[in-house]
Amino acid sequence: MIFQEIPLIPGGASRVVCFSSGKGGVGKTSVAINLGLALVEKGRKVLLVDGDLGLANVDVMLGLTVRTTIRDVLERGDDPMQAVVFPEPDFGVLPASSGVPEMVNLGPEDHDQLAGVFGSIAKAFEYVLIDTAAGIGPSVLWLNSLADYNTVVLNPDPAALTDAYALIKVLHREYRREIFHLLVNLVRDEREGIQVCEGLAKVVRKFLGISLEYLGSVPRDPEVIRAVREQVPFVRQRPGCRAAGAVRKLADSLEAWACLPGGKGESGQNYA
Amino acid sequence: MEKGLHLAVQCPVGKQDCPLGAELVRLRQECARLAEMVDTDSLTGLHNYRHFLRALDREMERTRRTGLPTALIMIDLDHFKNVNDTYGHETGNEVLCATGALWKGNIRKIDTLCRYGGEEFGVILPGTRLHRAVRTAERLRRVLGDSPVDLGGRSLFLTASFGVDVFEAGDDDSIQAFVERVDQFLLAAKAEGRNRVCSSTAAAEPEPTELSQEERRALLGDST
Numbered sequence: 001m002i003f004q005e006i007p008l009i010p011g012g013a014s015r016v017v018c019f020s021s022g023k024g025g026v027g028k029t030s031v032a033i034n035l036g037l038a039l040v041e042k043g044r045k046v047l048l049v050d051g052d053l054g055l056a057n058v059d060v061m062l063g064l065t066v067r068t069t070i071r072d073v074l075e076r077g078d079d080p081m082q083a084v085v086f087p088e089p090d091f092g093v094l095p096a097s098s099g100v101p102e103m104v105n106l107g108p109e110d111h112d113q114l115a116g117v118f119g120s121i122a123k124a125f126e127y128v129l130i131d132t133a134a135g136i137g138p139s140v141l142w143l144n145s146l147a148d149y150n151t152v153v154l155n156p157d158p159a160a161l162t163d164a165y166a167l168i169k170v171l172h173r174e175y176r177r178e179i180f181h182l183l184v185n186l187v188r189d190e191r192e193g194i195q196v197c198e199g200l201a202k203v204v205r206k207f208l209g210i211s212l213e214y215l216g217s218v219p220r221d222p223e224v225i226r227a228v229r230e231q232v233p234f235v236r237q238r239p240g241c242r243a244a245g246a247v248r249k250l251a252d253s254l255e256a257w258a259c260l261p262g263g264k265g266e267s268g269q270n271y272a
Numbered sequence: 273m274e275k276g277l278h279l280a281v282q283c284p285v286g287k288q289d290c291p292l293g294a295e296l297v298r299l300r301q302e303c304a305r306l307a308e309m310v311d312t313d314s315l316t317g318l319h320n321y322r323h324f325l326r327a328l329d330r331e332m333e334r335t336r337r338t339g340l341p342t343a344l345i346m347i348d349l350d351h352f353k354n355v356n357d358t359y360g361h362e363t364g365n366e367v368l369c370a371t372g373a374l375w376k377g378n379i380r381k382i383d384t385l386c387r388y389g390g391e392e393f394g395v396i397l398p399g400t401r402l403h404r405a406v407r408t409a410e411r412l413r414r415v416l417g418d419s420p421v422d423l424g425g426r427s428l429f430l431t432a433s434f435g436v437d438v439f440e441a442g443d444d445d446s447i448q449a450f451v452e453r454v455d456q457f458l459l460a461a462k463a464e465g466r467n468r469v470c471s472s473t474a475a476a477e478p479e480p481t482e483l484s485q486e487e488r489r490a491l492l493g494d495s496t
Contacts, residue, residue: 108339108441162483162491170481203490 014122015258017129018051018147019183021154022163024134027185028153029057030228031218031247032131034235038244038251039127040091041235043262047084047125049118050096051143052133053103059095062087063231071097073117074110080117081124092125104139111142118146126260136170145175149257151215155186156196165203172208180210183250184217193217215253218246313387315365316372324386324394328447331398332439341438343397343405344450346458347412350431350466352391363423370421371430378415379408394451402438402471409434409469417467431467433458 019032029052036046050058050070059066068083084092097103106114122128130147132140144150150171154164164182171177182200184193194214201212221243227234235244281297283290311323319327331342349355349371356364368391375393376385384396395412397405413434420427435458439450461470483491 107337109337111339158492162488165487165491166481166483169483173481200491203487206490207484207487 014047014125014128015149015254015260016118016122016147017127017149017151017254018132018144019129019151019153020132020140020144020167021134021152021160022136022165022167023154023157023160026153026155026157026160027218027224028134029061029131030224030234031153031183031185031250032129033058033061034233034244034247035250035254036091036127036129037088037233037235038248039254040088041248042251042255044127044255044260045090045092045125046127046129047092047094047121049094049128049130051130051139053096053106053139054098054100055133056096056098058093058131059085061228061231062093062233064093064095066095069095069097070114070117071100071103074113080121084121092121094121104133104137106139106142115146127254127258136167140167141171141175144171144177149181149254150177150179151181151183153183153185154196154200155184156192161196161200165200168204168212169208172210178210179213180204181213181215183215186220187217189219190217216246216250218243218250316369316387318372318376318393319384319386321386321389324384324388324396325447327384327386327396328394328450331396332445332447332450334398335439335441338399339441340399341401341440343400343402343408343436343438344454345395345397345405345409345412346388346435346451346454347393347395347409347432348458348462349391350433350462355428355430359423359428366423367421367428367430371416371432374415374419375412378412383408400438402436405436405438406469406471409436409471413467413469433461433466434469435459435461436469436471 019028021028032048036048039046048058050056053070056066056069058064064085064087066085068078070083072078073080073083080094084094086092118128130143132143134140152164152167154160168180171180182197184196187193187196193216196217197212197214201214204210204212219242221234221241223238223241224234224243227237230237234241235247238244281293281300283293311319313320328342328344334340335342349367352364352367355367368387372385372387372393375395379385379395380397382398386394386396388394395408397408400408413432416430416432420429422428435454435456437450437454437457439445443450445453457470457472461468464470
């Protein structure tokens, strides 16, 4: 665990990006981690929050040693910044706990406290990426309500498509979210990603009356599987692989949206 | 005061038939009785206005902390003045008691039924969304209409008007403001002809989020 004094970003407001999927196993956590690291390559300070509050994933995928979790912060009042782990100097991870069912059903008081925790830590980062649990449970929905940018991750699988639509529907109907960004993982190629997005966007427009923004896609890549097994992010392990290139393009898209000052490589590409 | 507490009194010096012990038991029983009276409407045996305010305050605070809404139903018996004028106040009191007992048997254990005052009642429903509270109000309305009061061989049919609304975690109403909000729906029920339930338009079943067959077909490629 590496501690680091984090200076406040002068005058900046963090951009909060939430990654949810509906269906589990679409590769949401892997994408969130690698996208975070791609943003760090652009000179950004990034915090990745493991929003799967009772079944931590992020620390496992990064092979991190965790001593303090979000639960410890909530229950013992531990200093939130002491809970942040830094796999790299500008990339912090706020870990969740594992095997704690009550963390999945937090009430408004806990949510208020957690929002305060996020707010206090977020000041030190330009991006706060929240990787939620799968499904449409209360904490998934609440974390999405905090976000500036709701990203729905899916793959071309019909079940993932249906669950992604269900997630969008619930967030739109019950939380009045109007704008969703789609990220299609495990595609053959970009064309398949666009087709999946267009198909879903058509249904969303017809039944919910809102539009979807296409953030981009990440191709199926055997290098990713190898990197996941080795608990190393693929943008670091295999920086030249197709998936790493795709994630860097996603980072460009996010940067174009966020319009934060500074950073590197601000070309941005519009995938909407 | 806990029931049976008086049984725990023992003379400190071990004397049998201790007069002080007996007096202590009597005082405890009297305290328990008075404590109950403070919160109870002496006519109907329901909770009274004082208890209503305390219970509502507690449930609204629980809502703020847990996120589960508190519903409130305010009820007013229709044309009750006519009952008193026609049959006398004694009969009117019997009607109030019978109505209270009827409704008490038609709410959940966790719900609080109070005599708010006169012929007005309030029902506090913890952890209850609006559409369920409206269903409860409809049930109370129906059961009242189906249960005439027996006046020595004659049947007196009653109706009531109902106002329903919920207090949710994000609301910042005071108790009085919340009651006033629900009372407005009660007044609307009266104005619209009585014997009905009025609530906000959101009381229809919440917009469903469950996917319809049409949506599923559209997602999986059988587009319409």
